Amino acid sequence: MADAGDAWDKLAEAFGKHIEACGKHLHRRLGQETWGGLAAETAADKLGRMQRYLNVAKQELDSVGTVLRAAGVEFATHQNTLKDALADAEAAGYKVSEDGSVAAPDISTEDMQPGDIAMMRRDQATRAQGYADRIGRALSEAASADREYAKSVKLFTDAANRCAKGDWSVRAAELFTASSLHGDLLTELGMPDKNASPEAVRAWWDDLSPSLQAEIIQDYAQEIGNRDGIPAADRDKANRAYLPMLLAGLESEYAGASGDRAESLKAKVEGVKGIQDQLAKGGEPRPYLLGLGAEGNGRAIVSFGNPDTSKNVSAYVPGLNTRLEGHFASADVQRARDVAVTAGRLDRDNPTASIVWLGYDTPQLREASPSALDVMSDDHAEAGAPAYNQFLRGIRATHDGGDPHITALGHSYGSLTVGEASQAKGGLPADDVILIGSPGVGVDKAEDFGVGANHVYVGAADNDQVTKLPAKNPLEYLAPGSEFGTHRIWFGTDPADRDFGGNHFAVEPGQDTGLPGLVSGNLPAHSHYFDPEDGPTSLKNIALVVTGNGDSIKRVEPR
Known part of the structure; x- marks a missing residue:
């Protein structure tokens, strides 16, 4: 049969x-x-x-x-x-x-x-x-x-x-x-329902015989590949089996589509192909495909290194305008690879798994304009936060040693998603938190993350306009650099402000493109935090925190 x-x-x-x-x-x-x-x-x-x-x-x-x-x-x-x-x-x-x-x-x-x-x-x-x-x-x-x-x-x-x-x-x-x-x-x-804990899913999976696990991976690739609580190696097998099926389906739909639907399908086709290329590169640490899907603006979770066997695990949440497309595969997936490689150089004795987690729909503002900021809300972050928490709990549930050092890493709007996740029931299942290029995180203090203020790390480039977006209420806004009161930006207290607390690390200032850059979306200073060439100081500091060596970061004074 x-x-x-x-x-x-x-x-x-x-x-x-x-x-x-x-x-x-x-x-x-x-x-x-x-x-x-x-x-x-x-x-x-x-x-x-x-x-x-x-x-x-x-x-x-x-x-x-x-x-x-x-x-x-x-x-x-x-x-x-x-x-x-x-x-x-x-x-x-x-x-x-x-x-x-x-x-x-x-x-x-x-x-x-x-x-x-x-x-x-x-x-x-x-x-x-x-x-x-x-x-x-x-x-x-x-x-x-x-x-x-x-x-x-x-x-x-x-x-x-x-x-x-x-x-x-x-x-x-x-x-x-x-x-x-x-x-x-x-x-x-006997597979637990969608509301079951990752621990319950892991227990169910472990009770199955290896031969039955292999059959289920083959026949239910999409379900197994995207289920928190299934070991990373098995999720990777399932998603690699599912990838060509998903790609064929998207290409088939694209062949008969038109207008916005065709544009969306074309982006997903290019995104899946880009991930396929990243997997084909191989190299060390080995890439693992931990999630893949076409729902919404697309889903993809890629890890460089096996999170089940690595002492250190980071999960990077990307931000505004991120979706499953070619740029995601070439930029965001590459960022995860660069963090893994840098972490490996800094700590050769303890392996690191660096993950990019696109498990939610980020806001899509494809035609930037001053009025576009009016439609930015925390709805997407609130919707993505439970899935992110569930994923991190899955990392703990499937880890061979049971006690990995986990870093929640949010960039741009992704930092708000991490902030919302920290307020969910049970708190954020992470040891350290990194916030970079943040427009606000929805909480007022580093201590509100629940991991201890000394385990929250903030990086903000001097020329990153996203970290200086005015507060929604103009009466609350105090320009960064002002000596009066707490700086309030778009999604609350500026994480780079002295009153926020936490640890503040050095990053390169980045290119200043001013207001025209903000309007047109030309924001190089907002995108260089992970770049080995344009942001080596920032990347090294991120890798130090990820490897549990946050005490060694190059510190700077907050705003």
Whole structure:
């Protein structure tokens, strides 16, 4: 069944390339040509409809593969249950007949008292019935699954015949069936629900046999790859298996899309390809793909170094305008790599895992203007904070030693997300906090992070305009450098201010592009904190904190 599912997947992949070619060479090409009039409009309409039909067929093919693989995993589970029951019965000397009945072993009763014989017979009968019940349940559940999967296969067979006759109107039932089977099987295998703790997920995973874990990784790559509490090496395997499937799906959708939808899909395609390139680079520390998805503006979590075996772990949250696109892969992912490499040079005895965590939707202000600041709110940070906390708890749950040194690292709007995470129930599961290029973090004091003010580190470039954004209420704003009162900026107290507290470390001043740079989005001083060439002092200080050597940072006076 699993092989049949894989065969259908290959068919679906080939069909996806056919759809992509159709969109590239026919549908989209028609819109780019100068051919106009009624004939062109009619052709475009028919090609667009054909593109939609092809995508429906692709979904159907994907669903058939899902059903077949789900059947294979469930049958294998019932087989294992049956084999365990048979093995236990045989080890105890009980004989199992072809019909599933169980007979007790022959034991000499020559020297036994009648009462002891009766007790032994009752015990044997009870044990025999127990083995028979286990065998019967395995066979019954397998037969039930057989009937359900047979129905599902017939559903798709009927759908294929219907579509072949030109009726494409009904497909929800088939897709829902595949989706339900996909999810229900994980539940049947005991996977904790989405609200469960990472510790519960880890305990469930550890109880599975290695062979079953391997099957689940193959068949449920997306679910396993993005679940906190699954060990990093297994998440990496799952996401690497899921990546080409996600890329094929995005490319297929992009082939038939237009307008804003096409622009969004193109960005995600370039982002996934960029991550693929980063993974292909390899090198040390080894990259691990800990999360990947197309929801919202895209999701991606990449670690350089294994967080389960590293003494030091940092999780960097990017900020404004970050999404799954080519720039994310070349800039933000590279930043995580640079932190890992620098940390490795500073502390060769204790390995470091450096993570970039794009597990939420950041604000997207693609057309910068003075009025664009009016729409900036903390909504995205509040929405992302629980997911970030859950991820950090997952790091602790899966760590081999159980006590890694974790640094929460927020850049730009990402520092606000870290601040919001610190206020959640249970607090921020980190040892140190780094805030760089921050427009405010939603709390007034370093001590409000709950890790101790002496474990909060702040870096702000002199020419980084984002760290000087005026407060929303002009009456609260005091320009940085003023001697009067606490500096209030966009999201509260300026973390670089003396009244905020914490440790303040040196960073390069960066290029000053003034107000025109703020309006146009040309902010080099806001982006150089991780750069080995433009921000080596900042990068070294970040790496010192990440490796647990915050006492050695190069300090500066706060504003």
